[in-house]
Amino acid sequence: EPEVTQTPSHQVTQMGQEVILRCVPISNHLYFYWYRQILGQKVEFLVSFYNNEISEKSEIFDDQFSVERPDGSNFTLKIRSTKLEDSAMYFCASSESGSVQPQHFGDGTRLSIL
Amino acid sequence: AQRVTQPEKLLSVFKGAPVELKCNYSYSGSPELFWYVQYSRQRLQLLLRHISRESIKGFTADLNKGETSFHLKKPFAQEEDSAMYYCALSETGFQKLVFGTGTRLLVSP
Numbered sequence: 001e002p003e004v005t006q007t008p009s010h011q012v013t014q015m016g017q018e019v020i021l022r023c024v025p026i027s028n029h030l031y032f033y034w035y036r037q038i039l040g041q042k043v044e045f046l047v048s049f050y051n052n053e054i055s056e057k058s059e060i061f062d063d064q065f066s067v068e069r070p071d072g073s074n075f076t077l078k079i080r081s082t083k084l085e086d087s088a089m090y091f092c093a094s095s096e097s098g099s100v101q102p103q104h105f106g107d108g109t110r111l112s113i114l
Numbered sequence: 115a116q117r118v119t120q121p122e123k124l125l126s127v128f129k130g131a132p133v134e135l136k137c138n139y140s141y142s143g144s145p146e147l148f149w150y151v152q153y154s155r156q157r158l159q160l161l162l163r164h165i166s167r168e169s170i171k172g173f174t175a176d177l178n179k180g181e182t183s184f185h186l187k188k189p190f191a192q193e194e195d196s197a198m199y200y201c202a203l204s205e206t207g208f209q210k211l212v213f214g215t216g217t218r219l220l221v222s223p
Contacts, residue, residue: 003157004157031209033209033210033211035211035213041215042213042214042215042216043158043200043211043213044213045210045211045212048209048210050209055209056208056209056210058210091158095209102148102160102163103160103209103211104159104160105150105157105158105159106157107156107157108157
């Protein structure tokens with residue numbers, strides 16, 4: 001069964017540095033998402049992406065965050081200048097279409113900011 | 115704003131006992147409700163969604179709009195059901211999922 005893959009599984013970065021988290025969505029899926037889960041808290045929506053543009057974003061997704069689909073397979077989340085509070089598990093997801101279709105999640109990237 | 119509440123952080127039952135994982139939501143429109151499950155060391159995966167009205171691994175969930183609830187039920191719990199269960203909501207026409215805080219189900223032999 002096709003899966004969403006995320007790399008790396010764990011990223012350790014110094015505060016203030018830029019970090020890029022990578023995701024390969026399922027190949028025939030058209031919608032892509034990023035979520036994050038701070039330790040002990042709920043999974044929170046960050047952004048959705050469709051047709052090469054952001055379709056929805058949360059208030060968490062400020063100017064420090066950006067997403068890109070640089071080629072036909074990868075979907076990336078960039079954090080420009082990381083803060084301690086960015087430490088979290090970041091999940092990528094994809095779906096065939098919009099809200100009625102289930103979202104398939106990757107294993108996540110654990111981001112630790114020092 | 116939409117909100118999903120899962121009041122129990124941990125639910126511990128014995129094998130063969132009935133299970134009910136509670137989920138209440140706050141949303142003024144017609145939501146789409148989902149249950150996601152995360153087994154140990156595995157990814158979040160969809161368990162079921164209300165529009166499908168299906169039973170997966172013996173679990174069912176009924177959307178009760180009057181009580182704004184979407185409780186997950188199974189008549190006889192199995193040890194392999196032990197996992198983290200998340201209730202989630204999306205607004206019709208929007209893609210984002212709003213998650214509850216999750217309930218850890220522990221089924222003991």
